[in-house]
Amino acid sequence: MRYVAGRLCALVAVVAVIGLLPWLTRTDPALTILHARYADRPPTPAVLDAIRAQTGLDGGPAHVLGEWAAGIFRGDLGRSWVSDAPxxxxxxxxxxxxxxxxxxxxxxxxxxxxxxxxxxxxxxxxxxxxxxxxxxxxxxxxxxxxxxxxxxxxxxxxxxxxxxxxxxxxxxxxxxxxxxxxxxxxxxxxxxxxxxxxxxxxxxxxxxxxxxxxxxxxxxxxxxxxxxxxxxxxxxxxxxxxxxxxxxxxxxxxxxxxxxxxxxxxxxxxxxxxxxxxxxxxxxxxxxxxxxxxxxxxxxxxxxxxxGALPALVAPPLPASRALGRCAAVLALLFVAVAVAGLLRDPLHVDAAARLAAPSGAHPFGTDSLGRDILARLGHGAARTVLTAVAVSAATLLIGLVVGLLRGAALTETVNALPAILSGLVVAGIAGPGAWGAALAVTAVSWSPLAAHTTALYEQERAAPHVAAARSLGAGRLHLLRGHLLPGVVPPVVRHAVLRVPAVALALASLGFLGLGTPAPAPEWGRMLSENMPYAERAPWSVLAPAAALMVLGALAVLTAAAVRGRGRAARLVHLAEADPR
Missing domain, CATH: 1.10.3720.10 (MetI-like)
Known part of the structure; x- marks a missing residue:
């Protein structure tokens, strides 16, 4: 019963945020409706007040949420602000x-x-x-x-x-x-x-x-x-x-x-x-x-x-970490080499005479529809994407640790079921598309795996013998947390957060592909894909180059995670063998 109640409360909270979108948005909904339906009318205060009264937007957040929820129960999802259609x-x-x-x-x-x-x-x-x-x-x-x-x-x-x-x-x-x-x-x-x-x-x-x-x-x-x-x-x-x-x-x-x-x-x-x-x-x-x-x-x-008669299935060992580590190192060197080579070029320089030029000595990865060097845009986009992903990962680490230590399992599981793109749409509806909105959207959903990991490690450490011994000696709650629990929880979660940096970068790229991320003309890998798709037949390199970069990023994430896990498992086995005199 507690399981259902907790998940239901978390779901209601998410639905409430959706219902409050018209009140949370930074733009005036009345202006949006006016520009879409009545472009010939001036945006005077009287006109805007009339639109708010007509659409029910003149009340506070409780009124907006209540009207929206009541309409759902009647089967009425409202009318479009743009077309005025149901x-x-x-x-x-x-x-x-x-x-x-x-x-x-x-x-x-x-x-x-x-x-x-x-x-x-x-x-x-x-x-x-x-x-x-x-x-x-x-x-x-x-x-x-x-x-x-x-x-x-x-x-x-x-x-x-x-x-x-x-x-x-x-x-x-x-x-x-x-x-x-x-x-x-x-x-x-x-x-x-x-x-x-x-x-x-x-x-x-x-x-x-x-x-x-x-x-x-x-x-x-x-x-x-x-x-x-x-x-x-x-x-x-x-x-x-x-x-x-x-x-x-x-x-x-x-x-x-x-x-x-x-x-x-x-x-x-x-x-x-x-x-x-x-x-x-x-x-x-x-x-x-x-x-x-x-x-x-x-x-x-x-x-x-x-x-509870069936035990959990134990997964077999991962492949050898040494081979995976070598593959990850090669991909990382390739990634860094492309980024450094691109950073030495101007990503915004337009050469109209070289529009959609094929790969050559002057442009190793070719040019896009405006004549901009794709290698330059890949390099500067890598720096922008990686730095943003690191900042987002740091924020998700802090949120994950706090929520995990508070053991908010219901909220964690609900957020874990929300794709980053869905969060990006909600944030775009509130703040509009942009780099900050994309970072906020990815942060809003990417902390949940770290929180789940934190909760699991916290419960494991609480059951450890050294914690029971410290408690029996009269250690206080703060001392137990600082000296016994956090040292066993924080380092593995930090490593987990570092391993998730490429996945966060891919999520940011997906929002950029949809136009919800960094605006043009700034170089961003997802936007490069969407901008060059119309020219895929004439200049396939303009699409395949950012696609290959994103594939390398995804492969790097998997190989690094597998290599670190394999090394961590081997280290644990060595530790157990040294601790066991047999």
Whole structure:
């Protein structure tokens, strides 16, 4: 009951923020409505007061929130500030499109996850398994943002090769590229998690007994799959959230009339009633997905969910950290070399005679549509993105430590289910698009993994023998926190925050791709992608260069994390061996 109450309170708080968007926005809603509907009327105080009274915006925050909530219960989502049309019909139609796209993407994700784990499932049923085989490739694919894969697929398969339509929605062919762009990262994540869980399931006593008893391998594999799925279903719920709330960039790139594209257009136009409705529907879809995953997990576990009869599955060791460390070092050197080479050039210099020039000695990565050097813009964009990501990571570290030590699990889980793009739309609706808004949006949702990590370490340290001994000697609460608890909590969380810097940079790039980040003409990798997409057929290098840079960043994040984890696990094993005299 406490679980439901805590999550419900956190959900109500998020919904209240959505309902207060017209009151929280820094721009005058009456001016937005006046410019959209009555461009010929002067913005006099009397006219603005009349618009506020007509739209119910003349009250305080409680009045605005109450009117919006009452309209939801009546099935009325309000009227658009731009077109004065009812919001509900367009949002319902967009929701149907987004659900159809989500279904196609989920099929791709499930098929890819099955393909990645098929070998482990087959070998495990015959007792020939030695460990997970999905490897780092799946992890790298899972770390790549959807907008990046969408841009590459659209450039290569749609524009260059002409195999699929580049834009639109309605036919089966138009669904292929968007579904693949969204389904591949999700499927790689699910496949990697399932591939990690299966060896532990096959190593349990029941699997050995079934093999000795002559049970067919196919039946053993089915039972192992059922044993591993409950731990995977919560991640599946988050994947579904990402396939709805995170589809904004894909829908925008392929001109799909879904919730994501509708919400983005509303945020850029400051049409807050439409934005409110889209964000609310996306949030409710995420809650429904998480609830369905939880119920499905309980059904699969059956009585074991109540009795606690099944232990947690222990993942197999990661690949050798030395090889991963070398790969990470090579990518890091490549990243730094490109950044330094670009920083020595002028990213704003326009050469009209060299517009869309191919890579050459003068311009190693070519030029964009204005004749600006792409290498220069990549270098300066890397410095801007990395510095912003470091600042955001520092802020998320502080928030994560505070919330984690206060053990705000309900708030942490609710925020963890919100994609950064969804947060970016809300912040854009309040403050408008911009670099500060993008940083705030990513900060608002990126602290939750650090908070969860902090809470887990805090509970672990509280149960440690040295803490019990200090407490028995009369140590006070402050002394326990400063001398015993924080030293065991803060260093691992700081390392976790450092490892998340590339992921934060990718989230910032995704907002830049949507036009919600750093404004032009400042160089920013996500904006470079969106600006050069119209010229992908004539100058594919203008798209592929920032896409390759973002891919290197994602791969660097995965390889560094895997190398550090492997080294940390090896260090723990050495420590245990030295402490055990046997």
């Amino acid at each position: 919001v509900a019909p367009d949002v319902v139609s967009a929701a149907g499109t987004s659900l159809a796209l989500m279904g196609c993407s989920l099929v791709v994700a499930v098929l890819l996850a099955a393909a990645l784990s098929a070998g482990t499932l087959r070998r495990g049923a015959r007792r020939r398994i030695t460990g997970a085989k999905a490897g780092v490739t799946a992890a790298v694919l899972a770390a790549l943002p959807e907008f990046l894969l969408a841009a590459v697929l659209a450039t290569v398969l749609a524009v260059q090769l002409g195999w699929f339509p580049a834009v639109g929605w309605g036919g089966a062919g138009q669904a292929v590229l968007p579904a693949v762009a969204m389904g591949v990262p999700a499927g790689a994540l699910l496949g990697r998690l399932l591939d990690d869980a299966l060896p532990a399931a096959f190593a349990e006593p029941w699997a050995r007994a079934a093999t000795a008893g002559g049970v067919p391998p196919a039946r053993i594999a089915a039972h192992a799959l059922r044993r591993a799925l409950p731990g995977l279903l919560p991640q599946l719920g988050l994947v579904v959230v990402g396939l709805t709330g995170g589809a904004v960039a894909v829908e925008t790139l392929f001109s799909i009339p879904g919730l994501g594209g509708t919400a983005l257009s509303a945020a850029l136009a400051q049409d807050l009633p439409v934005l409110q409705a889209c964000v609310l529907v996306l949030l409710l879809l995420g809650v429904a997905a998480a609830l369905a995953a939880r119920l499905a997990s309980r059904v699969l576990l059956g009585p074991a969910a109540r009795d």
